[in-house]
Every structure is written in structure tokens, then in C-alpha cells.
Amino acid sequence: MKTLKKKCATNLEISSDTIAKISAQLRILANPQRLMIMRCLVNKGALPVYQIMLETGLKQSTASQSLNLMRMNGLILSERRGKEIWYSIGDDRFIAMLQCICCKGSK
Numbered sequence: 001m002k003t004l005k006k007k008c009a010t011n012l013e014i015s016s017d018t019i020a021k022i023s024a025q026l027r028i029l030a031n032p033q034r035l036m037i038m039r040c041l042v043n044k045g046a047l048p049v050y051q052i053m054l055e056t057g058l059k060q061s062t063a064s065q066s067l068n069l070m071r072m073n074g075l076i077l078s079e080r081r082g083k084e085i086w087y088s089i090g091d092d093r094f095i096a097m098l099q100c101i102c103c104k105g106s107k
Contacts, residue, residue, distance in 0.1 A: 028073055029094075033058055034066050041076065042095050046088035048081075
């Protein structure tokens with residue numbers, strides 16, 4: 001069994017407001033469809049809605065609703081490019097968190 005090296009601070013000083021925000025973000029991510037969207041954005045980079053739909057197999061309404069919720073809570077960013085809205089990861093800490101959870105510390 002591999003032993004993981006600690007990469008986080010041992011003495012966390014986090015305000016109650018920050019804890020509430022992080023808790024809300026984690027609740028949003030605790031959804032298979034939203035995790036698929038995050039995986040897609042991590043692997044492919046910024047994408048428009050139609051490409052996210054193709055990559056994840058989600059319906060337009062489901063993808064749009066999830067993207068809006070994730071954007072409103074700071075998980076992803078949106079940018080208008082012509083007639084399309086492109087989405088990208090809003091905070092690299094979520095990439096690191098997903099890598100830790102999904103990869104169990106490998107690489």
C-alpha cells in the first residue's frame with residue numbers, strides 16, 4: 001500500500017463563511033452528471049455547451065441547468081465567444097481535488 005505524502009497545511013484556519021461556501025460547492029459536485037462535466041472540462045479544456053453535450057451524452061436542458069448551477073457557485077467560468085458560451089474550470093483547486101479523489105494519489 002502506498003503512503004501519500006501530505007501536501008496540505010496541517011493547521012487549517014478557515015472561516016465559517018468559507019466552510020459554508022466549500023460545503024455548497026461539494027454538494028453541487030456530488031452529482032454524476034456534474035462530475036462528468038467537470039471531467040470533460042479538465043480533460044478537454046474550455047468547451048461550448050454543444051461540445052459538452054456530445055462529450056458527456058447529456059441532454060441540452062440537463063447540461064445547461066448543471067452548467068448554470070456550477071457557474072453560479074464558482075466551480076466553472078463562462079465566456080461568450082460570438083454566439084456561443086464557452087465553459088472552463090473556475091478554480092484549479094477543483095482539478096487537484098478531483099485528481100486526488102479519482103486517482104487515489106497516483107501521479
